Amino acid sequence: MSHENMEYVHPLPVRIWHWVNAAGFVLLVLTGFQIRFAESLGYMSFDSAVTLHNWVGITVIFDYFLWFLYYFGSGKIRIYYPDLATFIPRMIRQARYYGYGIFIGDENPHHMTAENKFNAMQQKAYIMLMFVMVPLQLITGLCLWDMTQYGDLIAKMGGLKVVDTIHVFLFYFFAIFMVVHAYLATLGHTVSAHFVAMFTGWEEHH
Amino acid sequence: MKKKSLLVYGLSAMCLSFALPGPVAAVSNESCMECHSDDSLERDASTGHLASLFVDIEKFNASVHNFDEESCVGCHNAIEELDWDSDVPHPVDMPNPDCAECHDETVPAWAGSVHAEADITCYDCHNYHAPVQLAGRQTVAMMREEVCGKCHDAGASHDWLPQKEVHFSTVQCTVCHAPEDGSHVSFRLYDVTENRFLSGNEIMTGLQISGSFMANFDTDGDGVISPAEFQDFGEKLRERRFTTDIRAELNSDDGPMAHKIVAAGAISDCEICHSGDSALFADARFELTSADGEVEFAPVNGKAAANYYVEDFYALSATRVTLLDIIGALLIIGGFGVVILHSGAKKFTKPLREKRKAEQSH
Numbered sequence: 159m160s161h162e163n164m165e166y167v168h169p170l171p172v173r174i175w176h177w178v179n180a181a182g183f184v185l186l187v188l189t190g191f192q193i194r195f196a197e198s199l200g201y202m203s204f205d206s207a208v209t210l211h212n213w214v215g216i217t218v219i220f221d222y223f224l225w226f227l228y229y230f231g232s233g234k235i236r237i238y239y240p241d242l243a244t245f246i247p248r249m250i251r252q253a254r255y256y257g258y259g260i261f262i263g264d265e266n267p268h269h270m271t272a273e274n275k276f277n278a279m280q281q282k283a284y285i286m287l288m289f290v291m292v293p294l295q296l297i298t299g300l301c302l303w304d305m306t307q308y309g310d311l312i313a314k315m316g317g318l319k320v321v322d323t324i325h326v327f328l329f330y331f332f333a334i335f336m337v338v339h340a341y342l343a344t345l346g347h348t349v350s351a352h353f354v355a356m357f358t359g360w361e362e363h364h
Numbered sequence: 365m366k367k368k369s370l371l372v373y374g375l376s377a378m379c380l381s382f383a384l385p386g387p388v389a390a391v392s393n394e395s396c397m398e399c400h401s402d403d404s405l406e407r408d409a410s411t412g413h414l415a416s417l418f419v420d421i422e423k424f425n426a427s428v429h430n431f432d433e434e435s436c437v438g439c440h441n442a443i444e445e446l447d448w449d450s451d452v453p454h455p456v457d458m459p460n461p462d463c464a465e466c467h468d469e470t471v472p473a474w475a476g477s478v479h480a481e482a483d484i485t486c487y488d489c490h491n492y493h494a495p496v497q498l499a500g501r502q503t504v505a506m507m508r509e510e511v512c513g514k515c516h517d518a519g520a521s522h523d524w525l526p527q528k529e530v531h532f533s534t535v536q537c538t539v540c541h542a543p544e545d546g547s548h549v550s551f552r553l554y555d556v557t558e559n560r561f562l563s564g565n566e567i568m569t570g571l572q573i574s575g576s577f578m579a580n581f582d583t584d585g586d587g588v589i590s591p592a593e594f595q596d597f598g599e600k601l602r603e604r605r606f607t608t609d610i611r612a613e614l615n616s617d618d619g620p621m622a623h624k625i626v627a628a629g630a631i632s633d634c635e636i637c638h639s640g641d642s643a644l645f646a647d648a649r650f651e652l653t654s655a656d657g658e659v660e661f662a663p664v665n666g667k668a669a670a671n672y673y674v675e676d677f678y679a680l681s682a683t684r685v686t687l688l689d690i691i692g693a694l695l696i697i698g699g700f701g702v703v704i705l706h707s708g709a710k711k712f713t714k715p716l717r718e719k720r721k722a723e724q725s726h
Contacts (some may be wrong), residue, residue: 194689196681197639204634204681208526261709263717306529317675323688330692334699341703 167272168359171228175221176356180336182218186211187333194326215299222296225288237273238288240281248278260345270361287335291328298325391446396436397421399453407456423494431658441465469620473544477625489514504536504613512537524632534677538616539644540631542624546617549648549669549677553601553608562608564652564660571604577652577662589650589664591671597650598673612669612677614644638681645669645682 168176192199192207202210229235241248251267256279260266268277276284298321301308305318315321346352347362355361397419399405405417424430429438437443439461446453463486464471474480479488489511490496502510508518518537522528539547553562562570564577573580581589581597589597601608614637616622631637637644648664668674669683677683 193638193680194684195640196635197641204638205526208634208680256706261713261716263720305527312676318678319672319675319685322678323685326684326688327691330695333692334696338699338703341707 163363164360165271165363166359167270167275167361168356169228170359171224173356173359175225175228178221179218179225182214182221183332183336185214186218187329187336189214190329190333212303215296215303219296219300222292237275238281238285240278240285245278245281249282252277252279256345269363291331294324295328295332298322298328391435391437391443393421393424393436395446419493423491426496427491427494428496439463467620470623473620474623474625477542477623478627479623479625484515503611504615505533508532508537534612535614535637536616538618538622538625539614541626542616542622543626543629543631544624545619545621546647547614547644548617549612549645549664549666550615551648551650551664551668551674552611553606554611555608557607561611561653564654567652570606571600577650577660581662587663589662589668591665591667594664594668594671595673598671601673609676610671610674612648612674614679637679640681640684642679642682645679 189202189207189211192202193204193211196204196207229238248267255264255267258264266277268274270277297311298315301312301315301321302325305312312318312321315324343352343356344350346355351362400417400419401421403416403418406415407417408415419436440458441461442458443454467486471486474486479485486495512518518532519528522531525531536547538545553567554560555562568574568577571580578587578589581593581600583593583596584590598610601610636642645666648666648668650662650664652660652662654660669677669679670685672685
């Protein structure tokens with residue numbers, strides 16, 4: 159495989175984290191819907207759905223630590239930090255591209271490199287996702303997994319209903335996030351380009 | 365003269381008959397307690413009967429039988445009169461009281477239970493002389509410890525049940541183990557600063573309202589507190605600065621069939637409870653206890669269990685918050701909408717891009 163015009167953007171630990179997380183989230187969403195709407199859906203029994211949801215949840219928690227250790231350990235976590243001086247104009251430019259420029263054939267204002275992997279909109283989304291939403295989902299999931307052991311934490315967060323509400327709201331958010339995320343991933347120079355890159359690690363420059 | 369004497373004797377005999385202890389009604393609890401208040405009073409246990417003959421009258425007075433004005437001889441009805449000249453003033457070898465004489469639906473239900481098979485009788489759970497009505501008096505956890513816990517260590521079994529401690533603390537044993545009895549969600553106010561449940565009187569006084577609970581909160585007068593009316597009640601609590609939680613538990617209806625305790629036929633299918641249309645959560649009751657121990661149950665629609673004022677009660681699927689699902693549905697519809705519109709616009713504008721590309725390549 160020639161690596162001319164190619165850049166190694168997604169290191170192996172990131173790819174492992176990403177795909178374990180992706181498969182995990184798909185299973186969590188499927189089992190989550192079965193748990194929440196047991197009387198309407200019947201693709202698995204309630205107890206199988208709960209058991210699978212718990213095991214996959216634990217896997218995703220460990221996977222998050224893989225992401226955390228890799229990015230902080232390597233210092234690459236900087237790619238998530240927006241440059242505050244240019245962040246707002248870059249974001250407007252990126253939004254304008256997705257809302258208008260992409261239709262008339264403008265070039266994507268962001269050029270992905272290993273050091274500057276995310277565009278401004280991705281930075282904003284991913285910093286919220288990885289620092290707030292995913293940890294909150296993992297913590298609330300852990301609380302619901304063993305309400306006796308995490309009873310004090312549940313009380314501190316405002317009670318079982320508050321914990322469940324956070325978990326379910328984020329569940330809906332992640333369910334649709336994956337759809338939008340997968341759609342946005344088709345907007346590369348070809349439909350499959352970013353998907354292939356997420357397996358090989360190499361992104362092609364255009 | 366003879367006629368007059370007969371009349372006098374006859375009247376005297378009538379008067380005497382009222383003065384002497386009559387057959388049953390005249391055997392008062394006080395006369396029984398002349399002997400049975402002695403805590404050393406015993407009999408030969410080899411008869412197969414309980415050895416101690418002591419009766420704690422204070423416990424009896426607090427029992428549901430006393431509230432229902434039942435007397436000692438109401439149950440021990442083989443005693444028709446007391447013969448104070450005898451060593452023991454009543455027959456010594458009497459049959460055990462037959463609970464079925466009054467509890468004519470409960471005892472047949474018990475007869476089909478695993479308890480009947482094991483020869484566990486009414487007294488083993490309900491005590492000999494202090495049967496209490498369990499509903500509305502205690503928490504699920506207390507009932508488990510004080511009633512079922514006399515014989516059963518629930519924690520030692522139930523390993524198949526996820527989060528068994530959570531189930532034990534919120535679901536009455538009989539909900540699963542007496543499935544032919546109905547069930548309901550019971551709401552009570554728990555004072556978090558004093559660690560106790562509030563009585564009905566304390567609730568009404570604290571809310572600064574007069575009249576019955578239903579008259580105040582069943583605003584549409586349909587005889588059931590709807591989820592919206594329950595929300596009004598929660599807001600009223602907040603308005604009056606109650607430092608209470610609305611505690612909810614899943615309780616048996618404690619009808620006769622609550623005594624048909626089963627082991628093998630107990631509910632073990634999760635979806636009987638954990639389902640949006642579970643019958644177990646269809647009804648709820650707000651419990652208002654009075655000082656004398658009586659309980660008034662205000663009927664509530666089971667959907668009220670999803671209310672946010674009931675902070676620590678949540679059964680997966682069964683008591684889900686509908687508003688949250690509406691928000692979730694809007695998020696999902698919105699997300700798909702963006703994807704469909706954006707991809708549609710891309711398809712629609714494809715000629716534009718192709719035209720521009722052609723111009724650039726020239």
